[in-house]
Amino acid sequence: MTNLIEYEQASDEVRAVYDDIRATRQTEYINNFWKAIANHPPTLQRTWQTVKEVMTxxxxxxxxxxELIYIAVSVTNGCDYCIASHTASGRAKGMNDTMFGELLAIVATANTTNRLANGYQIPVDEQFKNQ
Amino acid sequence: MTNLIEYEQASDEVRAVYDDIRATRQTEYINNFWKAIANHPPTLQRTWQTVKEVMTxxxxxxxxxxELIYIAVSVTNGCDYCIASHTASGRAKGMNDTMFGELLAIVATANTTNRLANGYQIPVDEQFKNQ
Amino acid sequence: MTNLIEYEQASDEVRAVYDDIRATRQTEYINNFWKAIANHPPTLQRTWQTVKEVMTxxxxxxxxxxELIYIAVSVTNGCDYCIASHTASGRAKGMNDTMFGELLAIVATANTTNRLANGYQIPVDEQFKNQ
Amino acid sequence: MTNLIEYEQASDEVRAVYDDIRATRQTEYINNFWKAIANHPPTLQRTWQTVKEVMTxxxxxxxxxxELIYIAVSVTNGCDYCIASHTASGRAKGMNDTMFGELLAIVATANTTNRLANGYQIPVDEQFKNQ
Amino acid sequence: MTNLIEYEQASDEVRAVYDDIRATRQTEYINNFWKAIANHPPTLQRTWQTVKEVMTxxxxxxxxxxELIYIAVSVTNGCDYCIASHTASGRAKGMNDTMFGELLAIVATANTTNRLANGYQIPVDEQFKNQ
Amino acid sequence: MTNLIEYEQASDEVRAVYDDIRATRQTEYINNFWKAIANHPPTLQRTWQTVKEVMTxxxxxxxxxxELIYIAVSVTNGCDYCIASHTASGRAKGMNDTMFGELLAIVATANTTNRLANGYQIPVDEQFKNQ
Structure with missing residues (x-):
């Protein structure tokens, strides 16, 4: 387990990112992901900048x-931390149990058909090329 | 490459599925995926039933x-056939270039943060548990 | 694409492996996999030794x-070369269309339930521990 | 972690699936997987129907x-829940330590050769096509 | 296949990135990856900025x-484009056949031991925690 | 969780491998990975022989x-045991926090560009072929 960098012990450049996370998300809480990647400040800055742009x-x-798309990727990769944190974000943005169930049903089905397509070595239809 | 089962050579049970695909999608075209998995009729029936329920x-x-969620999974898994076919489905349902760009940006970002979470072995925050 | 090392141009140590492949498999044919990894002789020797022990x-x-297990892994990983070569090996050892269909149905189903287990963050039952 | 739906609190449609699981497996025990996916009844019904058909x-x-094929997929994907539950199922059906050791040796070897095939970008042999 | 954006047809913001790629790499050649992701200019800008910082x-x-680390990831994921492009970059920076062979041997071995660790459900040693 | 085979209870062939691990690594400590795969002695012998050759x-x-390459693969696959054990090995060989941060930044970036290449279905540049 990685050392988690708290605000109090953080350098000025790390604090600046934490401040922007707080302002953007309108919460005091900084979750463990950011405190962990703060061990390498360029990664913290770049990743936050990217997540901020892409998600907000x-x-x-x-x-x-x-958020649903984010969860779909995280579930496919089996990333426990990201599944937990983005399920929380999804719920905060309005994802209810039915929606979550529908989401996982799509993810599960896509993982099935992906392997059937691999296994049967199916050639791409001409009309699906050049989309 | 697998033998593709055409309608003309198909058994009655396979034809029944092809007929339902055509009726549901309102197109005569049966794409290669179904023609390939028709080599194992129980897989064809079960997979079509599932895809129909989950997607429609x-x-x-x-x-x-x-469709965007389906593409997100297929891109993460690197399944060429499914990326091509569901990108086509997405476009048919209104996905434009900007939306596709935003989708891939989210998929790319989630794949990045999934590995940062793995690599830093980040513990799940208490407040993310029991969602 | 990698340079494929033919028997005629191969070093003595590579030829010795090729000879053992031919003797073990009772065929003159050396498939591209071995000719490719022969670019790094220690990898050729080690990999052949392992595959020979594990598979024969x-x-x-x-x-x-x-072979069915080998295909299950290769399909899950989406490795085109290994799917093609081990499907051929499986057929040579008696895998028929029905068996191949059943195999892919299991692989597809396992890929589905793996993601449902991830997504719902399901705790392992006590009785499944310490197996 | 997801809420697990116990029989007592379950709806009639969920109970019907639980009853069929019990009858099919000839055990009172319903494992956590089913109790978790019961949060979305259509997923429970579809997944049980598929697993029942494919596995029994x-x-x-x-x-x-x-079961060995199921484990091979789950180990390749790194799904802890499915590895634990299907290792238990495998043992219940007669998988001994030697067989489990052989299985993992094949899975490990396939994961190695899959990456060598990827890395050396090996072209598929003509004779492996059209299997 | 995606439309590739050539310099001549590109917007000013895309051209600015292409110019920086050319200046940084000291070559006129812009490879297909950048021409493809230029379909979504924010992705082009962000991705180039990240790759530039992380790799140079x-x-x-x-x-x-x-480059070797980049190839290791791409081979593990089975991304054909990235394997081809980063193998070329690696060779341009001095990767010879022996080094490439050693690299793939490590990648292959790690993919093997990753699955043995999964399959045997091995608990992390106390002394490996808190690294 | 698997039974861990301690030196005292081990067969002669397992002890011989443990002795070689101790001599090669110049430490008395045998980590859980080896004690777990010792349940199948041919896997123990083969895996140790391979790891020894490839890594030393x-x-x-x-x-x-x-070690950095090993970690890159393990992080991409999300193998908790291997991430923990090889992070420890890396640190023992001189990997500092900055180097670890740079490593994870490369791994994260490669995982991003792998998916952009998949999603945009980018054709490999002619000049990247035949490397």
């Missing part, structure tokens, strides 16, 4: 659906 | 977002 | 079932 | 070998 | 070893 | 960099 900037996919 | 039954996640 | 030494799992 | 219907691969 | 900024891991 | 034999990649 204006766009055509709404914030709740962005 | 009424629910809280709209049809376009279901 | 006497044991409790019969040779055909060993 | 008559076929050419015997029940013990089906 | 001063640090304790030398540039050749960074 | 003379070569062009230095021992510390070999």
């Amino acid at each position: 900037s204006p766009g055509e996919i709404d914030p709740l659906m962005r | 039954s009424p629910g809280e996640i709209d049809p376009l977002m279901r | 030494s006497p044991g409790e799992i019969d040779p055909l079932m060993r | 219907s008559p076929g050419e691969i015997d029940p013990l070998m089906r | 900024s001063p640090g304790e891991i030398d540039p050749l070893m960074r | 034999s003379p070569g062009e990649i230095d021992p510390l960099m070999r």
Whole structure:
């Protein structure tokens, strides 16, 4: 387990990121992910900047659906931390039990058909090329 | 590469599934995936039934977002056939270039943070448990 | 694409492995996998020795079932070369279309339940521990 | 961690599935997997129906070998729950220590050769095509 | 396959990234990866900025070893494009056949031991915690 | 969890491997990985022989960099045991916090670009072929 960098012990550059996380999310709470990657400040800065842009900037996919997509990837990869943290984020943005159930059903089905496509070595249909 | 079962050579049980695919999707076209898994009729029946329910039954996640989630899983797994076919389905349901770009940005970012969480062996925050 | 090392151009140590592959498999044919990894002779020797022991030494799992397990892993990982080569090996050892269909159905189902278990963050039952 | 749905609190449709699991497996015990996915009844019904058909219907691969294939996939994906539960199922069906050792040796070897095939970008042999 | 954005048809913001790629790498050639992700300019900018920092900024891991690590990940994931492009980058920075062979041997071995650790459900040694 | 085979209860062939691990690593400590796979002695012998050759034999990649590559694979696969044990090995060979941070940044970035390459279905540049 990695040392978690608390605000009090953090350098100025790390504190600046923590401050921006707090302001963006409108909560005092900094979750363990950021405290862990703060061990390498360039990673903290770059990752926060990316997550902030990708998850919160204006766009055509709404914030709740962005969380569902994030969970789909994390479940496929089996990343316990990310499943737990983004399930929490999803719930905070309105994901209810039915929606979560539907999401996992899609993820489970895609993981099934991905392997059937691999196993049967299926050639891509001409009309699916050049999309 | 697997033998693709065409309608003309198919058994009655396979034809019944092909007929339902055509009726559900309102197109004559049966794509290679179904023609390949038709080599094992129980897999064809079960997989079509599941895909039909999960992707087309009424629910809280709209049809376009279901396709985005499907693509997210397929891209994470690197399944060429499924990426091509569901990108086509997504476009048919209204996914434009911007939306596709945003989708892949989320998928890419989640794949990054999944590995940072793994590598730093980050403990799950108490408040993320029991979601 | 990697340079494939043919018998004629191979060093003595590589030829010795090729000779053992031919004797063990009772065929003149050396498939591309071995010709490719022969670019690094220690990898060729070690990998052949391992594959020979694991796939052909006497044991409790019969040779055909060993191929099915090999295919299950390769399909899950999406390794095109290994799917193609071990599907060929499986067929040479008696795998018919029905058996292949059943195999892929199990692989597909396991990939589904693996993700449901991840997504629902299911605790392991006490009675499944210490197996 | 997900809320586990006990029989007593379950809806009629969930109870019907639990009853069928008990009858099929000839045990009172319902393991956590089913209690967790019961949070989304359509997923419970579909998944149980699929697992029942794929793992228990008559076929050419015997029940013990089906469990070994299931374990092979779960180990490759690193799904802790599924490894634990299917190792238990395998043992209940006769998997001994030697067989489990042989199984993991095949899984480990396939994971090695899958990456060598990827890394050396090996072209598929003509004779392995159209299997 | 995605539309590849050539310099001539690119917007000013895309051209600015292409110019920086050319200046940083001291070559006129822009490879397909950048031309593809240029379909979503924020992804192009963010990804180039990250790759530039992670792969070319001063640090304790030398540039050749960074390429080897990149290849190790890409081979494990089975990403054909990234294996091909980073094998080329590695060779340009001094990776010879022996080094590539050693690299793949390590990747193959780690993929094997990862699955043995999964399969045997091995508890982490006390002395490996809190690293 | 698997039964861990201690030296005292081990067979002669297992003890011989334990003795070689101790001599090679110049430590009395045998970590859980070896005690677990000792349940299948051929796997223990083969795996130790491979790890010993791949990680300690003379070569062009230095021992510390070999550990970094091992960690990169283990983090990508999400293997908790291997991440913990090889992070410990890396630190014993001189990996400091900065180097670990740089390593994870490369792993995270490669996992991102692997998915962008998958998602955009990018064709491999002609000049990257035949490396």
